[in-house]
Amino acid sequence: MPGVRLEKVSKRFGEVRTLRDIDLEIADGSFTVLVGPSGCGKTTTLRLVAGLETVSSGRILIGERDVTALEPRERNVAMVFQNYALYPHMTVYDNIAFGLRAKRMDEAEIRRRILDVAAMLGLGDLLARRPGELSGGQQQRVAIGRAIVREPNLFLFDEPLSNLDAKLRIGMRTELLKLHRELGTTTIYVTHDQEEAMTMGDRIVVMEAGEIRQTGTPREIYFRPADLMVARFVGSPPMNIFEGRLEGGAFEGAGLRLPLPGIGSFAGRVLLGVRPEDIHLAGTLEPERASAPFSARVEVIELLGARAIVTFALEGAEIKAVVEERQLDTLREDTDASLVLDHHRLHLFDAESGERV
Amino acid sequence: MAVEAEANGMAIPASRWGLRYRLLLPLTLTLGAVLLYPLLFSFWVSLHRYQLTRLQDVRFAGLRNYLKLFEDPAFWNAILNTLTFVFGAVTLELVLGFALALLLHRLPRFRHLARAMLLTPMFVTPIAVGLMFRFLLNQQLGVLPWLLEGLGIRIDWFGPGMALFSIILIDVWQWTPFMLLLLLAGLESLPKAPFEAARIDGASAWMTFTRVTLPLMKPVLLVAIVIRGLDAFKVFEYIYAITRGGPGGSTETILFYIYKVGFRFFRMGEAAAMAYVLVAVTLALVTLLYLLMTREGRRRS
Amino acid sequence: MTVPLLRRRLYLALQTGVVGLALLTVLFPFFWIFLTSLKPPDLVARPDVWTFLPSAANWREVFLESDVPRYIANSLLVGVVTVAIALLVGFPAAYSFSRYGTGGGLARFAVLAAEMVPPAVLIVPLFLVMYRLALTNTLVAVIAAHLTFVVPVVTWFLIGFVDEVPRELEEQAMVDGYTRGQAILRVVLPAVRPGIAAAGIFGFVLSWNDMFYALILTGGASKTLPVAIAGYWTFRGIEMGKMAVAILLAVVPVLVASFFVQKHLVKGLGGGAVKM
Numbered sequence: 001m002p003g004v005r006l007e008k009v010s011k012r013f014g015e016v017r018t019l020r021d022i023d024l025e026i027a028d029g030s031f032t033v034l035v036g037p038s039g040c041g042k043t044t045t046l047r048l049v050a051g052l053e054t055v056s057s058g059r060i061l062i063g064e065r066d067v068t069a070l071e072p073r074e075r076n077v078a079m080v081f082q083n084y085a086l087y088p089h090m091t092v093y094d095n096i097a098f099g100l101r102a103k104r105m106d107e108a109e110i111r112r113r114i115l116d117v118a119a120m121l122g123l124g125d126l127l128a129r130r131p132g133e134l135s136g137g138q139q140q141r142v143a144i145g146r147a148i149v150r151e152p153n154l155f156l157f158d159e160p161l162s163n164l165d166a167k168l169r170i171g172m173r174t175e176l177l178k179l180h181r182e183l184g185t186t187t188i189y190v191t192h193d194q195e196e197a198m199t200m201g202d203r204i205v206v207m208e209a210g211e212i213r214q215t216g217t218p219r220e221i222y223f224r225p226a227d228l229m230v231a232r233f234v235g236s237p238p239m240n241i242f243e244g245r246l247e248g249g250a251f252e253g254a255g256l257r258l259p260l261p262g263i264g265s266f267a268g269r270v271l272l273g274v275r276p277e278d279i280h281l282a283g284t285l286e287p288e289r290a291s292a293p294f295s296a297r298v299e300v301i302e303l304l305g306a307r308a309i310v311t312f313a314l315e316g317a318e319i320k321a322v323v324e325e326r327q328l329d330t331l332r333e334d335t336d337a338s339l340v341l342d343h344h345r346l347h348l349f350d351a352e353s354g355e356r357v
Numbered sequence: 358m359a360v361e362a363e364a365n366g367m368a369i370p371a372s373r374w375g376l377r378y379r380l381l382l383p384l385t386l387t388l389g390a391v392l393l394y395p396l397l398f399s400f401w402v403s404l405h406r407y408q409l410t411r412l413q414d415v416r417f418a419g420l421r422n423y424l425k426l427f428e429d430p431a432f433w434n435a436i437l438n439t440l441t442f443v444f445g446a447v448t449l450e451l452v453l454g455f456a457l458a459l460l461l462h463r464l465p466r467f468r469h470l471a472r473a474m475l476l477t478p479m480f481v482t483p484i485a486v487g488l489m490f491r492f493l494l495n496q497q498l499g500v501l502p503w504l505l506e507g508l509g510i511r512i513d514w515f516g517p518g519m520a521l522f523s524i525i526l527i528d529v530w531q532w533t534p535f536m537l538l539l540l541l542a543g544l545e546s547l548p549k550a551p552f553e554a555a556r557i558d559g560a561s562a563w564m565t566f567t568r569v570t571l572p573l574m575k576p577v578l579l580v581a582i583v584i585r586g587l588d589a590f591k592v593f594e595y596i597y598a599i600t601r602g603g604p605g606g607s608t609e610t611i612l613f614y615i616y617k618v619g620f621r622f623f624r625m626g627e628a629a630a631m632a633y634v635l636v637a638v639t640l641a642l643v644t645l646l647y648l649l650m651t652r653e654g655r656r657r658s
Numbered sequence: 659m660t661v662p663l664l665r666r667r668l669y670l671a672l673q674t675g676v677v678g679l680a681l682l683t684v685l686f687p688f689f690w691i692f693l694t695s696l697k698p699p700d701l702v703a704r705p706d707v708w709t710f711l712p713s714a715a716n717w718r719e720v721f722l723e724s725d726v727p728r729y730i731a732n733s734l735l736v737g738v739v740t741v742a743i744a745l746l747v748g749f750p751a752a753y754s755f756s757r758y759g760t761g762g763g764l765a766r767f768a769v770l771a772a773e774m775v776p777p778a779v780l781i782v783p784l785f786l787v788m789y790r791l792a793l794t795n796t797l798v799a800v801i802a803a804h805l806t807f808v809v810p811v812v813t814w815f816l817i818g819f820v821d822e823v824p825r826e827l828e829e830q831a832m833v834d835g836y837t838r839g840q841a842i843l844r845v846v847l848p849a850v851r852p853g854i855a856a857a858g859i860f861g862f863v864l865s866w867n868d869m870f871y872a873l874i875l876t877g878g879a880s881k882t883l884p885v886a887i888a889g890y891w892t893f894r895g896i897e898m899g900k901m902a903v904a905i906l907l908a909v910v911p912v913l914v915a916s917f918f919v920q921k922h923l924v925k926g927l928g929g930g931a932v933k934m
Contacts, residue, residue, distance in 0.1 A: 052829050072832040079833045085826035089848040102835030150834070376838070377758035384751035384813060387743070391805045392772055395783035402782055409789075457680055460673050471677055473920055475684055480916035484869040484884045485905040488891060489687050492694075492898060500690055503705035530683065542924040587774050593870050598888060612870070615778045620874050625782050632779035643771045650931050651763060 002063025002153055003028040003186060004049060009058035011044055011210075018044045019210045021058070026203075031180050031187045033201030035194055037233070040207040042190045046156050049188060051075050062153055073102070078147035079156040082163065084139045086131035092142050093127040099150045117145045120179075137168045144176070148183065155180075157189040161196065173200055194234045198222065206230045223345075228354035231273050231347055237309055240279070240319045242272040243351070251348075255315030258291050258341065266357055273347035276309065279321035281330060282338035290340040298331050312339065402629040409623035422630035432631065434606050435614035438521060442610060443589040446528040447582060453529065454536025455578070459570075461537070462544045472541065479534040487598025490527045491515075517604045524608055527595050532588075536581055543577030544570075576649065583646045587639060611635060688909070695902035702899040716899035726904055728879065729886040736797055736872075736882060737865040740804040741858045744812035749854070752816035753842060757825070766817060770929065773810035777870050780806055785874055795877045803871035808861040815860065818929040819853025820846065856922035859915045866912060883908050
């Protein structure tokens with residue numbers, strides 16, 4: 001299975017630059033997720049790899065082959081679209097067979113392959129139906145089956161789960177991952193949903209405004225976001241950000257003064273990022289990780305089950321923390337609570353550039 | 358290829374640039390031959406003394422054909438008749454069509470069947486409609502005068518003073534369905550929320566109609582009026598079938614007059630000049646239509 | 659009974675009454691013409707006769723002893739050829755307008771505007787050209803004339819229908835290993851089949867119904883049905899029965915056709931306006 005390489009790829013639509021000088025290396029057999037807010041260029045990148053758009057400049061390689069100037073059909077990739085793009089006038093069987101027939105494969109072989117794929121995806125009973133008679137989840141499976149059956153070099157997914165309801169979506173995630181493990185085909189998967197990106201990708205590419213902001217494993221993206229945009233985009237509820245200054249090894253801002261051991265000599269205006277789960281009630285965190293305690297007023301408690309999201313007010317700023325359900329007893333709305341931050345999990349960003357310090 | 362795309366400032370490669378125009382070529386050639394060429398030729402004819410009976414003697418006439426029109430009382434009569442016809446027919450069709458659309462929209466049962474049947478006249482061959490009503494309304498043979506006679510009413514449907522109105526009524530019979538079609542579709546595509554809000558606010562039926570339905574329907578109404586108006590200018594068949602312009606030129610419309618001048622008297626130059634006056638009117642209405650439609654398009658997007 | 663309920667019943671009665679009256683107005687002329695076509699020749703001119711022993715005399719005469727069957731064939735031929743050309747020319751163009759946005763909104767509108775060019779301005783040059791080419795009184799002349807309005811209408815319809823086919827469908831086919839051309843033929847074309855049918859039928863109805871062009875450009879054996887019908891009116895009442903038959907022959911096919919296109923008609927008339 002070949003990987004994919006993009007070299008200095010740019011894309012303009014008329015005056016609009018959608019992608020600027022993208023360099024991206026996608027390893028053999030990896031499951032890479034392109035994620036970012038809408039309009040960030042992730043779908044364009046995918047369509048460039050598919051050959052549905054042509055680059056304005058730069059090169060695209062699949063394996064060792066330069067495919068920049070090739071038509072989609074010459075690239076041996078399979079794609080699953082957001083709206084599934086099933087051919088409405090063909091049965092499920094013919095939909096799946098369509099790509100094989102393009103290769104003039106003999107019908108017996110086509111049949112064998114389709115039955116294999118149908119068994120794998122549980123489509124056996126649906127082969128004679130038309131797309132219009134299928135549920136959203138079934139259509140989704142047909143679209144996936146159509147991609148698998150061709151045994152392509154590369155799978156491309158364009159937000160394939162966004163039209164499914166929440167429950168089905170989570171089930172399909174697992175199935176797609178299982179399929180990927182079984183087939184080992186290099187996969188590029190586009191989504192705007194950071195949670196989906198985190199759960200599915202073995203590598204994540206975060207994009208914004210036509211540029212790649214960070215590439216890494218889900219852990220790297222989550223625990224060491226390269227800049228403020230990535231930090232804010234990934235994680236739910238989103239990271240708390242405090243404006244302030246770094247001086248003499250301590251952070252000052254939002255009415256707080258927090259000594260930060262091991263921060264070095266850096267000084268200047270910064271943004272301090274703390275994920276909601278890294279804010280703890282004083283006394284619940286091992287002392288060597290805990291920052292100096294500070295007090296904040298409890299505003300709203302939203303119970304999710306085992307955990308709750310608690311909103312605190314702090315000198316006009318608002319912070320959200322994730323608190324274990326069994327620790328809630330000590331909290332009451334409109335009273336003050338004493339909080340600490342986890343020293344090991346703080347993120348500092350330059351206030352000007354937004355880059356990680 | 359990439360270089361050329363760069364130069365164009367667009368990312369569609371050269372081969373695809375070709376395809377989009379290649380696909381357009383057959384249409385361009387066809388319309389060029391049957392539409393554009395005649396349009397230009399017609400204009401050329403309108404500037405000449407061009408009589409089919411004296412083809413060896415075609416002479417440049419400048420604007421004389423146009424100037425002649427302004428002094429031709431029959432031309433002005435035809436214009437006036439046409440405007441009366443268009444105004445009368447479109448107004449009646451609009452009112453009737455809108456009323457029927459509103460009633461049909463809320464019809465609890467048989468809505469689709471009733472709609473399908475009410476739409477039938479707009480598909481019928483206009484000359485057949487003309488002859489049908491000539492027969493139905495005929496003083497001696499017609500069933501309608503006979504029925505009305507039973508009620509003590511005598512109307513000479515195609516007599517002086519009445520003929521144009523009768524022609525309008527025939528047009529109303531045939532084309533109210535078109536209004537109904539567009540307006541019913543318009544009503545069905547309106548959002549539900551404003552109507553529910555109006556009900557909760559306790560608005561009366563009349564208030565709901567004037568304050569909610571009417572403003573929401575305005576774009577559809579305008580487009581329907583312009584399209585129907587444009588089409589009504591082309592009225593010909595009923596007149597050919599029934600009155601041939603009479604009595605006393607009272608139903609002579611512009612298209613019928615052009616037909617008469619061009620193909621009964623063979624004065625092609627004058628006919629072409631009249632046609633160009635009609636083109637000017639059409640162009641104005643078409644521009645209006647374009648503005649209405651693009652404004653609506655922008656509002657939706 | 660409560661007042662609101664009474665009012666609702668009154669409204670329903672009014673509604674039913676008005677719709678019923680409209681239906682009667684629409685259907686009665688058809689009914690009367692049908693009745694007339696079955697009357698024995700001596701009763702045709704008698705509006706007071708509603709019941710009689712049906713006679714097939716009018717139908718027999720029109721079918722066996724007149725040229726009407728030939729005129730029907732002429733009309734059919736003109737309609738079919740015109741629509742075929744319009745579809746062949748219009749579909750590729752509609753694809754280009756829809757997928758490449760060729761010419762933008764103005765080009766789309768030009769298609770609509772082309773349909774509205776007054777026949778008056780086209781007939782003079784069309785007649786002169788056909789006259790020069792010695793093609794007057796042939797069906798070629800009528801076909802050329804009908805192309806002037808059928809091609810724009812059909813193209814306009816098709817733009818709207820192609821707009822509705824998701825772009826991803828042909829992209830999928832292209833990723834699946836087909837060229838754009840194959841994708842158009844094997845995916846887009848079948849997906850717009852109902853639209854093509856609607857556009858084709860509507861175009862056919864327009865061609866079938868035209869009398870203005872046909873009146874001027876045909877004559878004798880090349881007459882189309884509407885021109886032939888127009889010639890039926892004589893002041894001898896006896897002809898009315900045959901005229902009724904001819905009217906029905908012109909009307910019934912389009913009424914049948916209309917039931918097939920009604921569902922798509924609004925969408926079709928809306929055509930390419932959505933993305934203008």
